[in-house]
Amino acid sequence: MKIIDFQRSLTDKELVEQIVTNKNTALFEVLYDRYSSIVYNKCYSFSKNEAEAQDLAQDVFIRVFIKLGSFNGKAEFSTWLYALTYNHCVNYVNRNASKQIEKNAIRWEDFDQELIETDKNSLLELKADKLKKALEIIAPEDKMILLLKYQDELSIKELSKVLLIEKSAVKMRLKRARARVAGVYAKLELMYG
Amino acid sequence: MDNPFKKIEQPPKEVPEELKKKVMDDVSSYLLFMEVATLFSSNFTEAVESFFKKRDKKKNNLNE
Numbered sequence: 481m482k483i484i485d486f487q488r489s490l491t492d493k494e495l496v497e498q499i500v501t502n503k504n505t506a507l508f509e510v511l512y513d514r515y516s517s518i519v520y521n522k523c524y525s526f527s528k529n530e531a532e533a534q535d536l537a538q539d540v541f542i543r544v545f546i547k548l549g550s551f552n553g554k555a556e557f558s559t560w561l562y563a564l565t566y567n568h569c570v571n572y573v574n575r576n577a578s579k580q581i582e583k584n585a586i587r588w589e590d591f592d593q594e595l596i597e598t599d600k601n602s603l604l605e606l607k608a609d610k611l612k613k614a615l616e617i618i619a620p621e622d623k624m625i626l627l628l629k630y631q632d633e634l635s636i637k638e639l640s641k642v643l644l645i646e647k648s649a650v651k652m653r654l655k656r657a658r659a660r661v662a663g664v665y666a667k668l669e670l671m672y673g
Numbered sequence: 674m675d676n677p678f679k680k681i682e683q684p685p686k687e688v689p690e691e692l693k694k695k696v697m698d699d700v701s702s703y704l705l706f707m708e709v710a711t712l713f714s715s716n717f718t719e720a721v722e723s724f725f726k727k728r729d730k731k732k733n734n735l736n737e
Contacts, residue, residue, distance in 0.1 A: 505700055512696060520688045525681075534689055542699040608680035615681070630678040 492557035526569035563642035
């Protein structure tokens, strides 16, 4: 087996262990190749253009390299990576909140903050295009937990581990986030049909 | 039922080719920085310690 094939056959956890132990940058490249598309697209969903998304993804990957030693293997590496990516993006969006005002973007605060209690099934019946718009409007923290749960399909237990909060708090945050996105979605339907 | 959360990022954007080089350059810079930092933290401390040990020995020799 060629070295490259061998490296590619390693699991995420095996790669991480070897990168941490040997500071092997070639192995980090394997990890990059495996996840660059997912990380870049997640960053893109929190940014307004490709240049911003690229800067965010670059920052995420160097943070991943620096923090690999703190990955304890209790959760899947992908779960850990997605949480780190979202956290970085949420911080970025919050730091640039003033920039959004300059751009006259529609923000959550501009809405009447109507909450519509929504269960998972009703949420999954929403139309993708309006849901995407609604996710851009709600608070980035709410968007993060909804994407982790319904796009990346993390369990409540996994969410509790990566967000470092109790399972009951995860459920509460999810319930609030669902209600908020449904509220904005309903407003968008009223506004644009 | 189709999950709309899975559809919102479709089709996925292509990753810019230059991103990999930028990331790997960052990683190399970080490793270099850490090597230099280690030199100044642990090795420098060791060097200082051994210098003072040698100086104490000389002092003791002169006092004898």
